[in-house]
Amino acid sequence: MILQPLPPRILSVRRLPNADPALLVAYGADPTRHRSLGLITVDQDDPTYVALDEATKHANVDVVFAKSFYAGANHASGPLSGEILGVLAASTPTEIDDGLHALVRCLESDACFYAADEAKKTAVFPHVVSSLGHYLSALAGLSPGDAMAYLVAPPMEATIGLDMALKAAGVRAVKIFPPPTETNFAAAWLTGPLESCEAAAVAYCEAVVRVAANPKGEVWGS
């Protein structure tokens, strides 16, 4: 059964209502504006980046820190480490709460990887952000409110998929992350009108499924 969602697991969520200024600075926050931190670890990094961005749309929070861990969740340093640590910063704990609620909601019911093969060994993340928040938009050099296709797959699948996605619709590559990323995947951010982003994500996903089903293509036989 292909294209089953692989739900992300939230491994830990904690809040620091009044974080030490040294800690704030070390994690990229601004002690003059930020006082409280919200921290989360998840076993899937890319859905978490999307969910962190979602949080900036629901509460007055900034994403000050978000980094993937090397080689991914299967090689984590501890049971709570997962694949990513994300940190929200805000002036009050209430804002942090609102941000974390939006973040968790997004992880539970929206952003997730999908299994591209029957054995669930190949994971693909063909996500469409219909309206960017101020975190991802700043990273991508776009404006808040723009649409973006956030596409991730393992190296071979991602490369074939990206070519299909760019040719399938009127989209433009904002950033391409060739392999290896920290988690040994490959990724790309595309932008354009919402419908084009959606068409690109679907084309990408389909290509990943086809490559997974037929890794050696027509020439070398399956």
Place this chain on the structure above:
Amino acid sequence: MSRTRQLIARLRDDLGASAPMSLAPPLPRIPEPPSRVFPRRQEGSRYARESAAHTTALLGIGHVGTRYATDVVLQFQAELAVAHEAVAAELPDQWATENGLIGLRSRVQDHREFLLRPDLGRRLDEESLARWKQAGKRGVDVQPILADGLSATACIQNGRALLESFTKSCQARGLTVGVPVVARYARVWLEDEIGAVVGAKVAAILLGERPGLGTGDGLSAYLVYDPKVGNTDGQRNMMSNIHARGTRPEVAGERLAVLARAMVDQKKSGVDLDLSRLTAELGEAASRVPRAPQVRVRLVEVGK
């Protein structure tokens, strides 16, 4: 189901898989907006309370944590929408003829240009000028001009009422009144050219004023003695906030006629005009007593 999940589910069907995709956990029920209602708290400071009662400005609106209260935000958005709509409104082409008035227009071609080029809105276009030279009644005391200005909404809603009360009051004070006109895409200074063409002693332009929060229907009136191109604002007397919640058009027409009479008598207007003996007739317009409170119209009701 989220948009991406819908897309991938459809792709899955297209790829011919038979078993249905497992469902995402249902989204939590979204509470009816606004999800939490924070009622306005009674302001502690007496000064803030009193000030807020005397203005429709956003004073003493309180806060909830780092944010405004829900009703304040909704009211603000609704009022901004009213103002935007008024700025974007245009006077219909046939409005002048439907109301039995002569229609003139400035040199502005379209609404966008009107907003960007105040200078073009201050002069009549060739065709209007020729028509006005023909139709205008010369040598009158007062030339009334109705105009869209920055709010055609205001002109349509209150324009006729103000024009009629102003005309009647002028005649009652023994002033001769010119043929009323409606000017499209007009700025205040257009009154100089229109008045100068017919040699009126006083030109009075009644036009929609720049909309503020929740006030899209306000008219202003600018009066000038000896209208001619090149007059400055120092030579004009003006009255603003002419609408149902400010100065009502009937009252405003009366006061403007008093001003016009004074201009004709003293042969000057603007800063030089002596209003000291007209305090009784002009009411609050000439006095220094604080204005009566304006009532804020609630466009949004929350938590009732």
